[in-house]
Amino acid sequence: MRLEGGCACGAVRYKLNAAPLIVHACHCTDCQCITGSAFAVNIWIEREFVESVGIRPKSFILRKGSGRDHEVFFCAACGTYVWSRYGRVPGDTLFVRAGTLDKPRAVKPDVHIFTRSKAPWLELPADTPTFKAFYPMDKIWPATSLERLRGNIAKARTASASRKRSAR
Numbered sequence: 001m002r003l004e005g006g007c008a009c010g011a012v013r014y015k016l017n018a019a020p021l022i023v024h025a026c027h028c029t030d031c032q033c034i035t036g037s038a039f040a041v042n043i044w045i046e047r048e049f050v051e052s053v054g055i056r057p058k059s060f061i062l063r064k065g066s067g068r069d070h071e072v073f074f075c076a077a078c079g080t081y082v083w084s085r086y087g088r089v090p091g092d093t094l095f096v097r098a099g100t101l102d103k104p105r106a107v108k109p110d111v112h113i114f115t116r117s118k119a120p121w122l123e124l125p126a127d128t129p130t131f132k133a134f135y136p137m138d139k140i141w142p143a144t145s146l147e148r149l150r151g152n153i154a155k156a157r158t159a160s161a162s163r164k165r166s167a168r
């Protein structure tokens with residue numbers, strides 16, 4: 001599965017060169033605010049597998065609900081939010097908005113999270129796990145995804161250690 005997408009005006013384009021680690025439907029108030037909607041569908045994936053092929057998205061740091069270092073990336077021309085990066089998440093990964101895929105129906109949420117702020121009129125599917133806040137990843141993620149994330153965290157640690165060494 002190779003997913004591609006982009007912003008509303010087409011200036012930002014990207015390819016996902018791996019399958020998602022996991023797909024979240026996130027009902028947190030940050031996701032509601034930046035999408036202007038009831039929830040966001042976020043593809044969690046290693047940054048190295050997000051190939052940005054159009055103009056580089058701009059970003060700002062959102063300091064609302066999640067509190068620290070939530071960097072939100074958007075197209076400077078049309079303002080479409082394309083992905084986020086969370087400072088508190090270990091490793092080097094992005095949360096790509098599935099609504100910006102050329103074929104958004106190619107993915108389906110594996111889990112609904114932060115349902116404590118879910119829109120009250122929204123009924124969630126009974127066959128998908130739901131959590132009031134975050135969740136135990138080892139209970140929900142496939143083993144291959146856990147393995148990929150562990151590898152990504154190790155790689156990010158090595159990279160930041162070598163950056164520190166060369167800065168000396």
Ligand SMILES: [Zn+2]
Pocket residue numbers: 007008009010011012075076077078079080
């Ligand atoms: Zn655009």
Ligand SMILES: [Zn+2]
Pocket residue numbers: 026027028029030031032040114
């Ligand atoms: Zn969220």
